[in-house]
Amino acid sequence: MRVAVVGATGMVGEVMLQVLAERNFPVTELIPVASEKSVGKEIEWKGNKYTVVSLATAVEMKPQIALFSAGGDTSKEWAPKFAEVGTTVIDNSSAWRMDASKKLIVPEINASQLTKEDKIIANPNCSTIQMVMALAPLHAKYDIKRIVVSTYQSITGTGVKAVQQLENEYQGIQGDKAYKYPIHRNAIPQCDVFEENGYTKEEMKLVRETQKILSDNTIAVTATAIRIPVVGGHSEAVNIEFEKDFDVNEVRSILEATPGVTVQDDLANYSYPMPIYAQGKDDVFVGRIRRDESQPNTLNMWIVADNLRKGAATNTIQIAEYLVKNQLV
Numbered sequence: 238m239r240v241a242v243v244g245a246t247g248m249v250g251e252v253m254l255q256v257l258a259e260r261n262f263p264v265t266e267l268i269p270v271a272s273e274k275s276v277g278k279e280i281e282w283k284g285n286k287y288t289v290v291s292l293a294t295a296v297e298m299k300p301q302i303a304l305f306s307a308g309g310d311t312s313k314e315w316a317p318k319f320a321e322v323g324t325t326v327i328d329n330s331s332a333w334r335m336d337a338s339k340k341l342i343v344p345e346i347n348a349s350q351l352t353k354e355d356k357i358i359a360n361p362n363c364s365t366i367q368m369v370m371a372l373a374p375l376h377a378k379y380d381i382k383r384i385v386v387s388t389y390q391s392i393t394g395t396g397v398k399a400v401q402q403l404e405n406e407y408q409g410i411q412g413d414k415a416y417k418y419p420i421h422r423n424a425i426p427q428c429d430v431f432e433e434n435g436y437t438k439e440e441m442k443l444v445r446e447t448q449k450i451l452s453d454n455t456i457a458v459t460a461t462a463i464r465i466p467v468v469g470g471h472s473e474a475v476n477i478e479f480e481k482d483f484d485v486n487e488v489r490s491i492l493e494a495t496p497g498v499t500v501q502d503d504l505a506n507y508s509y510p511m512p513i514y515a516q517g518k519d520d521v522f523v524g525r526i527r528r529d530e531s532q533p534n535t536l537n538m539w540i541v542a543d544n545l546r547k548g549a550a551t552n553t554i555q556i557a558e559y560l561v562k563n564q565l566v
């Protein structure tokens with residue numbers, strides 16, 4: 238299969254290349270694509286060297302699949318051009334996620350929605366993916382009424398510049414800034430820009446994307462997204478009010494039986510999810526599972542995942558695997 242990776246030299250692009258190799262995705266021809274400044278660079282993948290090409294060249298090569306992580310503007314302009322030559326695009330930007338004609342897919346939850354006609358498929362935001370992975374099976378059983386989520390997000394979600402800023406601040410040296418404020422020894426209550434309602438785009442993604450993926454606009458969601466000086470993954474404290482009551486042990490059993498979810502919830506042995514241990518793994522880790530004793534039918538939990546893997550690259554490639562397995566490409 239001829240596969241283009243658009244944004245091949247970026248953080249998510251590099252992880253997509255790594256995951257394609259790890260999962261032995263059936264690539265017969267790899268087309269690394271990047272912005273003009275990177276065209277001509279060589280990358281190595283599975284022991285072979287590949288030359289980075291431009292978006293226009295990649296379209297002419299008519300890949301069967303194009304995995305995008307190149308920002309919303311690039312996706313808005315170029316995803317349709319790939320689709321016009323028959324390529325199926327799976328896009329990591331927010332460009333298409335809320336487009337009513339586009340599918341927003343977490344394979345374990347709603348891949349069955351996909352058809353051959355879907356030529357631009359949206360990969361949800363990383364903080365949404367890890368949350369719905371844990372909530373979808375509970376919604377099916379207990380019917381979610383309201384979600385209150387606070388996220389503690391890795392600087393890798395912002396990109397290389399943020400990782401470098403933390404390193405520079407740690408070393409005490411000056412350099413380019415991804416954030417207006419220091420991130421070392423700090424917590425910044427802003428991920429992405431603010432919307433009119435005082436919430437950030439990141440917080441409103443959790444609201445809107447969760448409703449779309451779970452196909453239920455009656456689910457009330459409120460979110461606070463915080464940036465913290467961590468690199469391994471995103472963490473989330475989630476409070477869920479259900480329409481029906483539940484048994485905490487049954488909740489734990491449901492999660493333990495959910496593909497892609499690992500329960501780490503053994504307080505006697507101080508076992509709970511942490512980003513430093515989630516880094517490099519594809520599962521979503523859930524712990525601190527406990528009833529909210531302040532109101533009926535309400536549960537608290539802690540959800541951690543590597544935002545570059547299940548939060549982006551791995552979910553994208555799992556969508557591609559589903560397409561191939563079901564002969565939709």
Ligand code: 2RA
Pocket residue numbers: 362363364390391393394395428429439544
């Ligand atoms: C972030 N989820 O963490 C966003 C984009 N990757 O900044």
